[in-house]
Amino acid sequence: MEEVESVIEVKNLKAYIPIDPRTEINPVNDVSFSINKGEIVALVGESGSGKSVTALSIMGLNSPSIKYHKESAINFEGKNLMGMGDRNLRTIRGNDISMIFQDPMFSLNPVHKIGKQISEALILHKNVIYKKVKNEVYEILNKVGVSDPGRQMDNYPHQLSGGMRQRVMIAMALICQPSLLIADEPTTALDVTIQAQILDIMKNLQKDTDLSMLLITHDLGVVAEMADRILVMYSGKVVEEGDAYSIFKQPLHPYTEGLMSSIPTLEGESEEQLEAIPGTVPNPSELPKGCNFYGRCKYGTEKCKEQEPILEPLNGNRVSCWYPLKGRNDMSG
Amino acid sequence: MVDPIVSLKNVKKYYPADSGLFGNKKKWIKAVDGINMDINPGETIGLVGESGSGKSTMGRVLVGLEKPTVGEVTFQGIGIENYKKKDLGKEMQMIFQDPYSSLNPRMTTANIIAEPLVLHDIGTKKERKKRVDELLERVGLSSSHGKRYPSEFSGGQRQRLGIARALALEPKLIVCDEPVSALDVSIQAQILNLLKDIQKDMSLSYLFIAHGIQAVKYISDKIAVMYLGKVVEFANKEDLFKQPYHPYTKSLLSAVPKPDPELRDRERIILKGDIPSPANPPSGCSFHTRCPKVMDKCKGSEPTLEYVSNKSMVSCYLYEEVNEVKESS
Amino acid sequence: SNDETTGSAQDTESQKVRVGFNANLDNFDPVHGSSGSDHALLYPVYDTLISFDEDLEPEPGLAESWEFTDNETLQLNLRDDVLFHDGTPFNAEAVKFNIDRGISEESPLSDLSSINGVEIMDELTVNLHLAEPDSSLVLALADRGGMMVSPTALEEGGDSYGQAAVGAGPFEVEEWSPNDRIVYTKFDGYWQDDHPKTDQLEVLIMQDEITRINALQNDEIDFAYRLPSGDIFSLENDPSIDIVESQAVPVHILYLNTSQSPFDNKSVRRAIQFGINREELSQAIDYGQGEGAYQPFPSDYWVYNEDLQDLYDPDKARSILEEEGLDNVSVSIGYNATAYYARAVDVLRQQLDDIGIQLNTEAMEITTATATYFDEQSVPALLSRWTGRPDPHMTMSLLFSEGSYYNTGSHTTEEINTLLNEAAAVTEDEDKRAEIYGEISRIAVEEEAIMIPLVFQPEVIGMHNDVKGYEGNLLGKPRFDLLWKES
Amino acid sequence: MFIKFLIRRIVYVLPMMLITTFIVFSFILLIPGDPALAILGENATEENLQMLREQLGLNQPVLIQYFTWLADVFRGDLGESLFTGQAVEEAVFSRLGVTFQLVTTSILIAIIAGTILAILSVLKPKSWIDQFSRFISTLGAAIPNFWLAMLLLAAFSLALGWFPATGFISITEDPIGFLRSVLLPAIALGAVGMAQITRHLRSALIEVLEADYIRTAYSKGLNVRQTIINHSLRNALLPVVTTIGILYGNLIGATVVIESIFAIPGMGQLAVDSILQRDFPMLQGVVLVMIVIIIIINFATDIIYSLLDPRIEYD
Amino acid sequence: MSFREIFKRFTKHRVAFISFIFLALLTIVAIFAPLITPYHVEEQNYQNLMASPSLQHWLGTDELGRDVLSRIIMGARAAIQAGLIAILIPLFIGVPLGIISGYFGGIIDEIFMRIVDGIIAIPAILLALGITAALGVNLWNAMIAIGIVFTPQFARLARGQTLQVRSEPYVHAAKISGAGANWTMFKHIIPNIFPPIVVQASFNISYAILVEASLSFLGLGAQSPQISWGGMLEQAYSLMHIAPLLMLFPGLAILCTLLAGNFMGDGLRVAIDPRLKRV
Ligand SMILES: Nc1ncnc2c1ncn2[C@@H]1O[C@H](COP(=O)(O)OP(=O)(O)OP(=O)(O)O)[C@@H](O)[C@H]1O
Ligand SMILES: Nc1ncnc2c1ncn2[C@@H]1O[C@H](COP(=O)(O)OP(=O)(O)OP(=O)(O)O)[C@@H](O)[C@H]1O
Ligand SMILES: [Mg+2]
Numbered sequence A: 001m002e003e004v005e006s007v008i009e010v011k012n013l014k015a016y017i018p019i020d021p022r023t024e025i026n027p028v029n030d031v032s033f034s035i036n037k038g039e040i041v042a043l044v045g046e047s048g049s050g051k052s053v054t055a056l057s058i059m060g061l062n063s064p065s066i067k068y069h070k071e072s073a074i075n076f077e078g079k080n081l082m083g084m085g086d087r088n089l090r091t092i093r094g095n096d097i098s099m100i101f102q103d104p105m106f107s108l109n110p111v112h113k114i115g116k117q118i119s120e121a122l123i124l125h126k127n128v129i130y131k132k133v134k135n136e137v138y139e140i141l142n143k144v145g146v147s148d149p150g151r152q153m154d155n156y157p158h159q160l161s162g163g164m165r166q167r168v169m170i171a172m173a174l175i176c177q178p179s180l181l182i183a184d185e186p187t188t189a190l191d192v193t194i195q196a197q198i199l200d201i202m203k204n205l206q207k208d209t210d211l212s213m214l215l216i217t218h219d220l221g222v223v224a225e226m227a228d229r230i231l232v233m234y235s236g237k238v239v240e241e242g243d244a245y246s247i248f249k250q251p252l253h254p255y256t257e258g259l260m261s262s263i264p265t266l267e268g269e270s271e272e273q274l275e276a277i278p279g280t281v282p283n284p285s286e287l288p289k290g291c292n293f294y295g296r297c298k299y300g301t302e303k304c305k306e307q308e309p310i311l312e313p314l315n316g317n318r319v320s321c322w323y324p325l326k327g328r329n330d331m332s333g
Numbered sequence B: 001m002v003d004p005i006v007s008l009k010n011v012k013k014y015y016p017a018d019s020g021l022f023g024n025k026k027k028w029i030k031a032v033d034g035i036n037m038d039i040n041p042g043e044t045i046g047l048v049g050e051s052g053s054g055k056s057t058m059g060r061v062l063v064g065l066e067k068p069t070v071g072e073v074t075f076q077g078i079g080i081e082n083y084k085k086k087d088l089g090k091e092m093q094m095i096f097q098d099p100y101s102s103l104n105p106r107m108t109t110a111n112i113i114a115e116p117l118v119l120h121d122i123g124t125k126k127e128r129k130k131r132v133d134e135l136l137e138r139v140g141l142s143s144s145h146g147k148r149y150p151s152e153f154s155g156g157q158r159q160r161l162g163i164a165r166a167l168a169l170e171p172k173l174i175v176c177d178e179p180v181s182a183l184d185v186s187i188q189a190q191i192l193n194l195l196k197d198i199q200k201d202m203s204l205s206y207l208f209i210a211h212g213i214q215a216v217k218y219i220s221d222k223i224a225v226m227y228l229g230k231v232v233e234f235a236n237k238e239d240l241f242k243q244p245y246h247p248y249t250k251s252l253l254s255a256v257p258k259p260d261p262e263l264r265d266r267e268r269i270i271l272k273g274d275i276p277s278p279a280n281p282p283s284g285c286s287f288h289t290r291c292p293k294v295m296d297k298c299k300g301s302e303p304t305l306e307y308v309s310n311k312s313m314v315s316c317y318l319y320e321e322v323n324e325v326k327e328s329s
Numbered sequence C: 001s002n003d004e005t006t007g008s009a010q011d012t013e014s015q016k017v018r019v020g021f022n023a024n025l026d027n028f029d030p031v032h033g034s035s036g037s038d039h040a041l042l043y044p045v046y047d048t049l050i051s052f053d054e055d056l057e058p059e060p061g062l063a064e065s066w067e068f069t070d071n072e073t074l075q076l077n078l079r080d081d082v083l084f085h086d087g088t089p090f091n092a093e094a095v096k097f098n099i100d101r102g103i104s105e106e107s108p109l110s111d112l113s114s115i116n117g118v119e120i121m122d123e124l125t126v127n128l129h130l131a132e133p134d135s136s137l138v139l140a141l142a143d144r145g146g147m148m149v150s151p152t153a154l155e156e157g158g159d160s161y162g163q164a165a166v167g168a169g170p171f172e173v174e175e176w177s178p179n180d181r182i183v184y185t186k187f188d189g190y191w192q193d194d195h196p197k198t199d200q201l202e203v204l205i206m207q208d209e210i211t212r213i214n215a216l217q218n219d220e221i222d223f224a225y226r227l228p229s230g231d232i233f234s235l236e237n238d239p240s241i242d243i244v245e246s247q248a249v250p251v252h253i254l255y256l257n258t259s260q261s262p263f264d265n266k267s268v269r270r271a272i273q274f275g276i277n278r279e280e281l282s283q284a285i286d287y288g289q290g291e292g293a294y295q296p297f298p299s300d301y302w303v304y305n306e307d308l309q310d311l312y313d314p315d316k317a318r319s320i321l322e323e324e325g326l327d328n329v330s331v332s333i334g335y336n337a338t339a340y341y342a343r344a345v346d347v348l349r350q351q352l353d354d355i356g357i358q359l360n361t362e363a364m365e366i367t368t369a370t371a372t373y374f375d376e377q378s379v380p381a382l383l384s385r386w387t388g389r390p391d392p393h394m395t396m397s398l399l400f401s402e403g404s405y406y407n408t409g410s411h412t413t414e415e416i417n418t419l420l421n422e423a424a425a426v427t428e429d430e431d432k433r434a435e436i437y438g439e440i441s442r443i444a445v446e447e448e449a450i451m452i453p454l455v456f457q458p459e460v461i462g463m464h465n466d467v468k469g470y471e472g473n474l475l476g477k478p479r480f481d482l483l484w485k486e487s
Numbered sequence D: 001m002f003i004k005f006l007i008r009r010i011v012y013v014l015p016m017m018l019i020t021t022f023i024v025f026s027f028i029l030l031i032p033g034d035p036a037l038a039i040l041g042e043n044a045t046e047e048n049l050q051m052l053r054e055q056l057g058l059n060q061p062v063l064i065q066y067f068t069w070l071a072d073v074f075r076g077d078l079g080e081s082l083f084t085g086q087a088v089e090e091a092v093f094s095r096l097g098v099t100f101q102l103v104t105t106s107i108l109i110a111i112i113a114g115t116i117l118a119i120l121s122v123l124k125p126k127s128w129i130d131q132f133s134r135f136i137s138t139l140g141a142a143i144p145n146f147w148l149a150m151l152l153l154a155a156f157s158l159a160l161g162w163f164p165a166t167g168f169i170s171i172t173e174d175p176i177g178f179l180r181s182v183l184l185p186a187i188a189l190g191a192v193g194m195a196q197i198t199r200h201l202r203s204a205l206i207e208v209l210e211a212d213y214i215r216t217a218y219s220k221g222l223n224v225r226q227t228i229i230n231h232s233l234r235n236a237l238l239p240v241v242t243t244i245g246i247l248y249g250n251l252i253g254a255t256v257v258i259e260s261i262f263a264i265p266g267m268g269q270l271a272v273d274s275i276l277q278r279d280f281p282m283l284q285g286v287v288l289v290m291i292v293i294i295i296i297i298n299f300a301t302d303i304i305y306s307l308l309d310p311r312i313e314y315d
Numbered sequence E: 001m002s003f004r005e006i007f008k009r010f011t012k013h014r015v016a017f018i019s020f021i022f023l024a025l026l027t028i029v030a031i032f033a034p035l036i037t038p039y040h041v042e043e044q045n046y047q048n049l050m051a052s053p054s055l056q057h058w059l060g061t062d063e064l065g066r067d068v069l070s071r072i073i074m075g076a077r078a079a080i081q082a083g084l085i086a087i088l089i090p091l092f093i094g095v096p097l098g099i100i101s102g103y104f105g106g107i108i109d110e111i112f113m114r115i116v117d118g119i120i121a122i123p124a125i126l127l128a129l130g131i132t133a134a135l136g137v138n139l140w141n142a143m144i145a146i147g148i149v150f151t152p153q154f155a156r157l158a159r160g161q162t163l164q165v166r167s168e169p170y171v172h173a174a175k176i177s178g179a180g181a182n183w184t185m186f187k188h189i190i191p192n193i194f195p196p197i198v199v200q201a202s203f204n205i206s207y208a209i210l211v212e213a214s215l216s217f218l219g220l221g222a223q224s225p226q227i228s229w230g231g232m233l234e235q236a237y238s239l240m241h242i243a244p245l246l247m248l249f250p251g252l253a254i255l256c257t258l259l260a261g262n263f264m265g266d267g268l269r270v271a272i273d274p275r276l277k278r279v
């Protein structure tokens, strides 16, 4: 296997929100992963599982109420972003790492023309004036499939459709040619046909520029379309990690399995009953002692209730479960 | 053949977009623009379409929340304007998309669920309480939840409360306006299962609105595809998925991401451009601006919804000839 | 143009005196004004036929001398070489024009009502023919009725004359911004050579007395008219400011409507008359600076009745009520809602409570107060001010004669009537007049209690010590044209 | 487009003005105290009164009086003062300038102070400066303006003599003198405005700073200062602009007290005097002009709003 | 959110809660004022005019030698009364009108809102001044005047809130089930527009106290023997050169009450609107 260069390495990321001196909430609990050059890694999980907090930790943009345990480290180009002061972090933000957000409606400043907004990062990091970068803005808009970029540059966000806005967001994120793009649910707010357009563009750009990407979504369909590797999060932890093909073929964690079977598929005859995961995500302030998924898991045992599993390699992937499905199937088979 | 419980006859709903200089309305948002449809007892009709295509508006017109600008909605053969508002509520109910704003934050859940009963003077207080407990249990909650306020529930639980309220009067039809869109995947499945179970128990009809086509596929018998206020294709679920006719339907189906990485390199139809504004719809076929198979004719006049096969109805000039052939033969 | 004059006022010889004054002027037409307080703003423009001195004794004005040629004729000998501001000569013609106007049907003026007609004897002599003897006429000619307006200007101005002001006084009006300020400039053609001594007079209307003090202290005005009595103490320590305190005829009184309950009952009125401790009241509201009032005239005035010095006798008040079997008397009065009267009302309430009368008070803003008491007569009593008149006869008859506007209940006695008529005929003998008016005061106040005089508020004037020429007068209507600044 | 916007605004405003002036008009007639009586005073015989009333047109039905007045207004004639005979428009306009300068100064003070306080406060939430600015803004809203005026007057003009205690100098006459004469009353008047602007701007800024596009700005590498200036202030000012419009109206009303304390010959004093004197044409004129000003200010804020917010279009 | 919850959240807001306690105490003091005052409020003493604070008279004496503390305590009555009555009028007239106008809409709403716009355009203090001039000068009329001034504001607020609530899905749900106008208004609209109106009311109570003080200061509010802080300030102002201290305490009394009122309003607003948690 050829040695691949990792762009970013998140190690033991553990975020906490102090509630009172004795209790804290951990929206992200001991998460480790890395992203290789030119790789798309998808982060999936239910609402509140800590996906956004993880992403914002990399950007250093979590709200100040969120703090990090000291063993947390995020290594980017040989530097640990965690210890870096805000001033240094700012030279990386938007320049080497950039991010696009879920809702293009609200992620653009309504009072500035989009040309200005796109160029802002460039102006800031390359120390140039707007006139000089107009061409670059034009180019990038063209690349993300905005028709008539010259005119669109002088428009305000409200004059654009949702799909156009998301293209603008992408253009904005890519204008400084970053090495890592974090996309937090980039298409959730969009209609399916528009989503397809956007995903297509993202994929093409990624291929062209050998960009690394952290794609956050809760739509397994999008993951299957886009991701090289998948991280499944559940209540603040990564419960499964592996390459996309193998996870979809054979999920190892019961939660991943549950997620997959709860989507109605378009193919084949429709099932009589969907396989829903019963119950709801546990409240982050009163997590159970053992496995967080215990209680919703159909395979749960006494051991799961008492002991917390850890993320361990299995068949080249990693899974955090006492009874991973592969093992189970192997045993039964 | 059974009689439909609800039919829409050329229903249009326009909203004023600009009140003009002296209140002379000039522009209209054609939210719903001429829909014909029957809903049979016990049947679920799925309604899909892009955001702003008029799905919710149609739902609201159906339950009588809004009067159609043109056309008529009949319930069991009688125009709904002939019903007393109150009586209509016994027959048709609605479940809303946003589980947060669809429950009055200042009422206990028991009161919320009992409200339709109180309004219709059904039962004594005690009987109503019993009924509320039953309903709570039916939707998978316990009667102890009745004393709580909506804010103390999760999104999925609230959606269950909304369902319980809709069931209170044992209606014949429920309009579900994107009841699962706001929920997590794992919760969506719970709610969809619940809706399906209830339908089986009570032989309800649903008009199920969603813009995600998966959920619609799971729950519906027939599916109507809407584009800019019009139904562009209407067919049985199986037929629609086996053989979509309208270019929009085709692209919609192909755009849905498949949860299987093996399929990621398949051919897909990716549309150009955006959905036009309903205040300013294109002439002719409203899809012509994005249609991969657009012909000159499409820009001129509007196609009508016609049967292409025995089962599917499509509004597209591509199938005109098929029809003509059929008619002539 | 305005800032040029103000700017140059400092660096050249031309001089300007700035006065802070308390009341607004409605109209420059002397005949049409109604307020008792705007004379001071008219005097600089209009010379009167007759003038008066500090003690309200008549003095020559535009008439060098006058004489009752008989009981019903007053002859005026006019000053020569007097011009109005517009160049119109002042002469018998002009006097006739003005007096005729004052006594005409449309004229709202009542002081001149005794005049029947005006006869021009020669260029500088006129005879005023009277319908009845009128001892007050001389000083009436020092009031509005005697202010001479240019006939030319009146004819030209017609109805809107009140906007302009063309008199024969020492100043012309340069700028008038109602309720804000009036700028007067020296009239070069004034008949008196050394008068006025200042080139410009600026009167700032400052209705709020505190702002007048503030302005004076901060050197925004040179002269402040009518300061609150208490502030004598606060200004005393300021070496740059002189305080002049004087007595004047305006008096705070309690008007009673004698035709309405309970004031139709003389005993109630008298009980109140004896029940009020004026010294204490004056102490409380004027900090000992004023004077208790037991008659309509202050002690410095020649008509003052020495015998009416102190009526306060709470026991007597109580016994009057007791005799009549009046317990639980409650009386209602209206008053103008100012801080000063609010204080007075609080004191009166206490004092009357002491003699067993409950005082109910109703505050009103000034216009309502006047209208409700005098015109609608819907409150039976009013705490207000009698602004005073130049001649005691006017005061006496306005307050106590039958049918007078100010005698709201129109209550009077035969005796008062007779005395009033008698006094009207006495045109020369001052002592005799004083005696009669003293008697009327006694009857009207002590016996009949037609109204309740309360206090004479001191006239307090504050000015920078470079301001000269101020002469106070008993009328309480100062002559700003006399002021000048020592450089 | 703009013309259409203008016409529409006027069409919208016109009935409102009619209603307001009619309310004021009929209201005035409810106020007891007959102006004829007030003018004639002790000389008010029934005949005189009748004559004067006729002359002043006071004996006609309200509606007739109102429409006569209205017709005159359209001809640019606001009538004459019942007392001084001065043309109302002349009196009002001579005082309008004063009040306008006073109120505008206090609004400017309020805007500047309020903006600074609000920005300082959101820059360092929970810091002492934040606490301080919040306290100041609450205090400003709670302090009675006339009391503040009295305190300022006592301290800065009577005790220290730094500022004049009375009077007003127009900016056109002497800018320095204007500043000296207007500062204390403007502060007394503007304290509440400052409080409101601080409050509104602060909460608007907090809200804006939580908006997604702020996160976008940070994700580009902007620092806090750049973010606040380039991405928050203009957005946060939007709701504040509307506040300023309303504030302007309130302050015009508040001049009633402040002008009397500082002896400033403005519209507030004129209004009070005409109410107290029952000088109805004058009062009517004052109110009309005040309302027109308020409408113009609101109109101006609307335009500023639409300049700041590209989402607003003229149609 | 239930009212209980709101109250719980409100009590957590310390300054607001303290302010609430302060205002509650003030109300109690106002009710029992005659029993509490160290001196009789009318007790005059010409030997001791305008005295500085001392052990006998903690806040000194006034222009008639009366105890300032006692009068300030008594003045709380006028303040509280003004605040409450002035708020009841808009609550019982403005709010229902606003709700009806917003709920039914149409031409009545149009006309109604134009009138409201018209009245709002008249500067508040001028309107109050005119009304007191019309009704007569006393505290009661001043309160009515202030109430009338507030009425269109509350009508507008209630209307806006009604429009918002009216289009909430839960109202649609009730309508589908056959809820009529009455039911919708009483069960859904009023309970849900109540909180913002209460918040507004709590701010307006302080504002009413302020306007009352201004009117009294202009001599058009409370009148002797009724004691009000504004009236005390009017007196103090007229004596500002002789007894500057007199204007201190009534002013502070107004200031503290208004501060408390505003803090309480803030607290209520935060308690009611969960979004404002961090503000
Ligand atoms: N600033 C914050 N203060 C307090 N709690 C927070 C904050 N940000 C996030 N959380 C909590 O952290 C947990 C993880 O949140 P996060 O936003 O990462 O979820 P997510 O997986 O992105 O969910 P979604 O799919 O809804 O975006 C949640 O329970 C959330 O309530
Ligand atoms: N009350 C209304 N007034 C004016 N326009 C309206 C109104 N309700 C809906 N519309 C407009 O009508 C069109 C159709 O809206 P509708 O809510 O029915 O769409 P939808 O298909 O339900 O969309 P979504 O998927 O976003 O819910 C939209 O353009 C919308 O803006
Ligand atoms: Mg997220």
Ligand SMILES: [Mg+2]
Binding pocket: B055, B056, B057, B177
């Ligand atoms: Mg919808």
